Amino acid sequence: MRTKWKRHVCILLPNKQHLDCAVRVRARGREVLNSVLKQLSVSDLQVFGLAVLRDNEYLFVDLDQKLSKYFGKRWNTGSIKVPFILFLRVQFYLEAGQLIMSSKEQQLYYCELRQKVLRSQSRHQEALLFQLAASALQADIGDLEQKDVEGEERKRRHYFLPEDYFPSWLIKRRGRDFLLQNSPVLHGELRGVSRSQAILQFIREASSLQDGAVTFYRMRQEKKELRSSILLGVAVKGLHIYQEVEGKQCMLHDFSWIDIDRLTFQGSRFEIAAVGSLCLPKLLYYTHSAFHSKHILRHLTDSHRLHISTRDAVSYIQQLEDMKASQLYNEAYICDAASLKQRLHCSNLASSMSDCSVAMEAATCSSFSVAVEADTDWTEEEEEDSLSEAELRLDEPEEVFVDDPAEVSWLGELLHGISVDEPPVLNSSDWAAVTMEMKQVLWRRADEGASVD
Structure with missing residues (x-):
C-alpha cells in the first residue's frame, strides 16, 4: 500500500514512553490497539483504553469506530510524517491489583496511579499520601538500608526527590526538609516487602484516595x-x-x-x-x-458492567487478606496438608484471562440493561436532538458464594501474590474441595470458641 494512504500514530504510555505505528487511512481504533499489544508483547489490556485529547479532556476511543471520526479533516489530509497522538490510559480502575493478570499491565497501571497521586488535591488525606509515598519508595527502590534510617546520616542522605512522590501543595505545606527526614521512617517500616507486593499495596491504598482511582x-x-x-x-x-x-x-x-x-x-x-x-x-x-x-x-455504562462482573472476585480477595491478617490463613491451608499438596502438585488450571473475560461478560447480562437510541456510526454533525439513554437497573442476582466454582473457577489465579506458600493452581473440582476444607477448619475453630474475625 502506498505511503500516502497511511497515517503515523504515536501512542503515549503512562510510564512516559511512547509507541509508534503506521495504519491505514480507513483504520479503526482496534487496529492501533492490536499494534500496541504486539509491541508490548501482551495478549490483552483489560483495564486500559486508547484516548484522544479533545477540548482539554481525555475521551476513550470506541475501538470499532474509524479514527477519522476522532481526528476530523486533519486525518484525511495528513501525511505519514506528521504523527497523530493517542494516549494509553486506565479506562477502568479496580479495587484490587490482583485482578490485573499481566505484570506489564499492572506496572503501567501503577505508573498512571503514581501520576494521579502527584496531582491529587485531597488535602484532608495527608496521612494516606505519606503512606502512598512509602509504598512507592519500596516499589521503586526496595529495602532501605538500616544505616539510612537511623542517626545523622539519614538527615544528610537524600535518596529521593519529594516532587516524585508528593503533590506540590503538600511539599509547600510541610517543606522539603520535613519530607526528606520523615519519609524514610515510613519507608523503613516496609523492609522485606517485595516490589510486587509494594505495587499491590500502592494500588489498594490509592483506591482509598478521594481523587485517586477516578x-x-x-x-x-x-x-x-x-x-x-x-x-x-x-x-x-x-x-x-x-x-x-x-x-x-x-x-x-x-x-x-x-x-x-x-x-x-x-x-x-x-x-x-x-x-x-x-x-x-x-x-x-x-x-x-x-x-x-x-x-x-459509554464509559459510565462499561464501568458499571465491570464493577458487577468483578465484585465477587474482589470480595474473595478481601476474604483472603482478612484471613491472613487474623493469622488464620496458614491454618486454613494446612488442613489435611498431604492431600492438599498432592492436589496442588497434580492440578492444572486451564482457564486464562480470556476465559475470565467471557465469564465477566456472561455475568453482567442478567443484571444490566442498556437501551441506546442513536446511530452507532456516530458523527459530530448528528442532530443535537438525538437521544441516547441508559437505564441502570440493578436487579441483583440471587446471592451465591464467592468461591462457587461454577461462577468463578478462574479465581484460583488471583491467589498469586497472596498465598504464604506457592500459589495454588486448581481446576474447578479441586477448587471446590479446597474451599470446603477451608470452611470446615473455620467452622471447627468457631465451634471451639476461637475467634475468626
Missing part, C-alpha cells in the same frame, strides 16, 4: 456558562460529582451504582436521575458537545 470529566451547570465548574468522576463503585469553588473541589454528590436509576443525554445536555428512595431531583449538566456526552455515557 476519571474526571468537566461539565457546566448552565448551557451558556463559560467555565466548566462541575467535575463528574467515574469511580470504581459509582459516580462522584464535585464543584470547583475558589480552586478547591467540593463534593456535591456521591452515588454508588445502585443509587443511579438512569443516565441520559440529548446533545450536550447530560441528565442523572437517582433512585426514588434518595428523594433527589434530576441533576442536569452540560458537556462540551454531543460527541463528549456519548463517550462519557
Whole structure:
C-alpha cells in the first residue's frame, strides 16, 4: 500500500514512553490497539483504553469506530510524517491489583496511579499520601538500608526527590526538609516487602484516595456558562460529582451504582436521575458537545458492567487478606496438608484471562440493561436532538458464594501474590474441595470458641 494512504500514530504510555505505528487511512481504533499489544508483547489490556485529547479532556476511543471520526479533516489530509497522538490510559480502575493478570499491565497501571497521586488535591488525606509515598519508595527502590534510617546520616542522605512522590501543595505545606527526614521512617517500616507486593499495596491504598482511582470529566451547570465548574468522576463503585469553588473541589454528590436509576443525554445536555428512595431531583449538566456526552455515557455504562462482573472476585480477595491478617490463613491451608499438596502438585488450571473475560461478560447480562437510541456510526454533525439513554437497573442476582466454582473457577489465579506458600493452581473440582476444607477448619475453630474475625 502506498505511503500516502497511511497515517503515523504515536501512542503515549503512562510510564512516559511512547509507541509508534503506521495504519491505514480507513483504520479503526482496534487496529492501533492490536499494534500496541504486539509491541508490548501482551495478549490483552483489560483495564486500559486508547484516548484522544479533545477540548482539554481525555475521551476513550470506541475501538470499532474509524479514527477519522476522532481526528476530523486533519486525518484525511495528513501525511505519514506528521504523527497523530493517542494516549494509553486506565479506562477502568479496580479495587484490587490482583485482578490485573499481566505484570506489564499492572506496572503501567501503577505508573498512571503514581501520576494521579502527584496531582491529587485531597488535602484532608495527608496521612494516606505519606503512606502512598512509602509504598512507592519500596516499589521503586526496595529495602532501605538500616544505616539510612537511623542517626545523622539519614538527615544528610537524600535518596529521593519529594516532587516524585508528593503533590506540590503538600511539599509547600510541610517543606522539603520535613519530607526528606520523615519519609524514610515510613519507608523503613516496609523492609522485606517485595516490589510486587509494594505495587499491590500502592494500588489498594490509592483506591482509598478521594481523587485517586477516578476519571474526571468537566461539565457546566448552565448551557451558556463559560467555565466548566462541575467535575463528574467515574469511580470504581459509582459516580462522584464535585464543584470547583475558589480552586478547591467540593463534593456535591456521591452515588454508588445502585443509587443511579438512569443516565441520559440529548446533545450536550447530560441528565442523572437517582433512585426514588434518595428523594433527589434530576441533576442536569452540560458537556462540551454531543460527541463528549456519548463517550462519557459509554464509559459510565462499561464501568458499571465491570464493577458487577468483578465484585465477587474482589470480595474473595478481601476474604483472603482478612484471613491472613487474623493469622488464620496458614491454618486454613494446612488442613489435611498431604492431600492438599498432592492436589496442588497434580492440578492444572486451564482457564486464562480470556476465559475470565467471557465469564465477566456472561455475568453482567442478567443484571444490566442498556437501551441506546442513536446511530452507532456516530458523527459530530448528528442532530443535537438525538437521544441516547441508559437505564441502570440493578436487579441483583440471587446471592451465591464467592468461591462457587461454577461462577468463578478462574479465581484460583488471583491467589498469586497472596498465598504464604506457592500459589495454588486448581481446576474447578479441586477448587471446590479446597474451599470446603477451608470452611470446615473455620467452622471447627468457631465451634471451639476461637475467634475468626
